[in-house]
Amino acid sequence: MNNQEASRVAGVIAAVGTAALGQSLCNLLEGDVRFDMSCAYLFRFDQPAVLLHDGYKGMVPTKTLSAYVRGGYLLDPFYVACMNQHPAGLWRMSELAPDSFFSSGFAISPDLHPCVSSTHGSLVEELGYIIPLQAHTAVVFSLMKAQNHGPFADAEIRRLQTLAPIVNRAFEAHWRLRPEEPGSAPDAPDSHLESAFVDILQGQLTDAQRYIAKLILQGHSNASIAHLLGISEGTVKVHKHNIYQRLQISSNSDLFRLFIGYISQSGR
Template sequence: MQQLKHYRPLLGLNFDQRVITAFCQLWQQLGSAEFPVAVMDVLEAVCPTDSCGILVYYRERKPLSLLHRFNPVERQVPANIYSTGPYALDPQYLLFLSGCDTGAYWLRDIAPDDFYSSEYYQTFYSKTGVADSIDVLWRLDNDTALVFFMQRNIHSSEFTPEDLIALRMVLPILSAALTRHYQLHQPVIPLPSEDKTHQQVQCTLAHFASSLLTKRERDVLLYLLRGYSSALTAEKLHTSDGTVKIHRKNIYRKLEIGSQAELFSLFISCIPYARPDEDSDPLLLYQNQKSPIA
């Protein structure tokens, strides 16, 4: 008796009319200036979103927005607020800076353990109306990447592992198409008109509260801002949870604040006062500006 062959079933992707139309448009736009938008259309057809868009990430400049689709009624903050400073604490942006490969990255897989209860999330992220996101990142080089961000809002269901699988299934096709597109089109990726904001953000990260806190306290402060719990901060800094909590208490006392909300607000408020050409603490400049003149 002939032995039966055992074939492994393939995970299917539903090529409905919307997906087929999006792929057809993709090939038609190959080599044109609208090709990145066609890529976004394919991604949104494969994995529906409430809002989405395209950013360019730079290592030495602030992110540049190329496309943003969202419902303004669902947002409590201006659309461009991300590029004024909050991007510096974004887990997706920090992943890019770490040198991650081209790929699809789900926020819940890369965010710090306390991200969803962090003040960054509560004060900024949630007010955009976004509850969950997946970024499809395509590297142009070590210092630049196209980022197709996909978001679900607080009134929708979150993304699922199946959504991530579907996106990763089409990513090799899109990556090959993007490579071919840039061979044909050879566009110059635009740079922001000025990068003073990025320099101020980096300066604030480097020197915020340096006049008041010890180096170790500043290490703890940066982890707190990014949404790390005391336990995970302790793990990162190779110390104990109790020691981190003591540092945290000292940070609040020295900065005369009582919550993480005040810490986040203070950090963001100091960015415009940073002087990239100096090693000065932007907090001091911010406080001097607020102090009444005698």
């Protein structure tokens, strides 16, 4: 470790427990890794996401970040992975995303998904450190690279993996100081339905139908839903038909618009 790197690590240590932690980690990483935006979110089951580090550099509208924190994060593969106790470490978005995620309403929505809120398709890759803190509570520290800069190189990935212990320990120490007053983590209900999804569809769908609607919104195809639930694709299609009928819609896009409408109303 050279003097410059040692100084950057010292900066990370000094920033633990302060709002400067995210930027100090960026200072450590950007010496060897090129990225265009960064962010860190605290994810807890059935509670709003907390933006711990805003490294969007003014490229993401405030209304998009607000919509994401109010409920858009529920469709984020990193959030879903955290709530399903995914192993800690550095992960590509593409490794976590459902099979139809990148064509889903969330992935291409500039009003809800920060990574495409500047110019559609402007970001080709997102990497995130998953740092579990306690049951159904985790921090995700993400780095994003613009399309014209290409994907993260293998050497950059190796460097980021090497620094993973520093990133993890920094956020674990940050959490113990609890600067955001996070409180205790709630128990996950048996239905696996966050309140936002229940609120949107309450009284119109059965529990099974609401769960399938949730999977559709998160970017799962019929085949993926069938695999997750242990049913046939034909049965999934029947469920989707019934969901559409009950909600008086005709497509996944219409379902996403219902979700967007709920998120918009909750911000008023």
